[in-house]
Amino acid sequence: MKAIKNKDLNDRRGNAKDAKAAQLEAYRAAIAAAAPNREARQAERMAIAEARDARRAERERLKLEEQTRIAAEAAEREAAIAAAARAEAEEREAANKARIARVFEDEAARKAERDRRYAARKARKAG
Template sequence: MRHATDNGFAERRKAAAEAKQQLLKKFETAPKPDDPEMLARREERLAISIARETRRAERERLKQQERDRRLAEAAALAEAAAAEAKAIAEAQQAEMNGRIARVLADDADRKAERDRRYAARKARQR
């Protein structure tokens, strides 16, 4: 597709040179790094960056505190659960010991009763 205006080589070259001149002019008028305005902008950006970093550090500190608090709560819950499980186990052991003691007492009573009957029978036979 052809352009509506058919520029010649010289016109294109002239347009390119003018564009380069405009770019150079733009960069010449741009503020230099030691310009007070540029220094003020740089300091402002630095202050913003420092404030941002401070806020980020504060957020991280708060997150760490929250994590520590949650870990402490979890440890306390685990400790309470372990204590409860230990108490339940001790109660079950005490109940089992009571049953064993009752069984042994019942056996001893039955043996004593049997021995008494045996002694009574032997006494009658004499």
């Protein structure tokens, strides 16, 4: 059979108080034991955090350089495309001017030939 233990409220309160005091004492002992290592761990954590920040800054710098390079290449491509378009437009314009000049020359040659024939006809009739 079970042994029935009669514990009154004061006994339970006392036991709880003792248990809490023991836990607090164990916690304080653990903190005191970890104190020498805590500063070293804290310094190590700070060094790790600084190294992480340095790596992040380096990554961001490289990313910025890459974006700048890509933007410069895009600007160069755009400038080359614009230059090619200007050159093509100028070439087209020059071809149009040359064609117009040929038309005027042909027209002048035709008029000169007509005038020559007219003069020859007049000369035949007069002579």
